[in-house]
Amino acid sequence: MPELPEVETTRRGLAPHLAGRSLAAVAVREARLRWPVPDSIEGAIGRPLVDLERRAKYLLFRFATGTVLVHLGMSGSLRLVPPTLPPGRHDHVDLAFTGGLTVRLTDPRRFGAVLWAPAGACHPLLARLGIEPLDPTFDGQCLVAAARRRPGPVKSLLMDARVVVGVGNIYASEALFRAAIHPRRPARRVAQARYEGLARAIVAVLSDAIAAGGTTLRDFVGGDGRPGYFEQALAVYGRAGEPCLRCGAPLRREVIAARATYFCVRCQR
DNA sequence: ATGGTCCCCTGACCGC
DNA sequence: TGCGGTCAGGGGACCA
Numbered sequence: 001m002p003e004l005p006e007v008e009t010t011r012r013g014l015a016p017h018l019a020g021r022s023l024a025a026v027a028v029r030e031a032r033l034r035w036p037v038p039d040s041i042e043g044a045i046g047r048p049l050v051d052l053e054r055r056a057k058y059l060l061f062r063f064a065t066g067t068v069l070v071h072l073g074m075s076g077s078l079r080l081v082p083p084t085l086p087p088g089r090h091d092h093v094d095l096a097f098t099g100g101l102t103v104r105l106t107d108p109r110r111f112g113a114v115l116w117a118p119a120g121a122c123h124p125l126l127a128r129l130g131i132e133p134l135d136p137t138f139d140g141q142c143l144v145a146a147a148r149r150r151p152g153p154v155k156s157l158l159m160d161a162r163v164v165v166g167v168g169n170i171y172a173s174e175a176l177f178r179a180a181i182h183p184r185r186p187a188r189r190v191a192q193a194r195y196e197g198l199a200r201a202i203v204a205v206l207s208d209a210i211a212a213g214g215t216t217l218r219d220f221v222g223g224d225g226r227p228g229y230f231e232q233a234l235a236v237y238g239r240a241g242e243p244c245l246r247c248g249a250p251l252r253r254e255v256i257a258a259r260a261t262y263f264c265v266r267c268q269r
Numbered sequence: 270a271t272g273g274t275c276c277c278c279t280g281a282c283c284g285c
Numbered sequence: 286t287g288c289g290g291t292c293a294g295g296g297g298a299c300c301a
Contacts, residue, residue, distance in 0.1 A: 074278090
């Protein structure tokens, strides 16, 4: 579930509550996530949280001794709970902070991850990531440069984390619709000007979703941890057979690189 | 190097 | 109301 906007909304929801607090304890009830949860995350116990950052879809809990990386996978969420709240079946990891708030990871499918990178080291999973789409320097040129020798579909380019991070399956379809580009168009056959439009579409669709998620921030503590941007209107995703909002033609669903892809055959070329 | 496929796991949903 | 099949938004690993 979590796409970049949800991860960013989670970060913004947690950050003000954790500022100035220290990690008091770690509880790992189920270590079998995407990778085994390492004991080394205990290296942060007793240390104040220096910063809570996001890189791609990873949340980075920064401590002087190192960084706890959290990825929410497809079904993960983080909530702030009182430490006395009994954990549910899928509440796999707790990060208990001083002052009586615990960050609790819930993840039914266990595709998420909790990892550790010692201070000064970049975790290998972060080492080769491309540009952040919300970085001010992200623009069409970043995509043009990456597209030069790619005969594959432009949608695959958008979802390649070495090119640009955080554009998940939903927003890849949404951004391509906004930019009126056919998801199967070979990346190198997309004109430079259209990449500028595509970059703007990516920024717009992600920013809109973050703005929608922001409305739930004040309820973050004790809520279900799920930002409410599901209510955000998606123009094409999940709407196969329904009319295109721009031209009325029925939207199509096709599988590209083993992922469901939604688009309008008339509007997107 | 790139693109396609598979898979980790549980839950939701659909048709019978 | 139960059962089996299908699908799912991430993303690394593997293969051609």
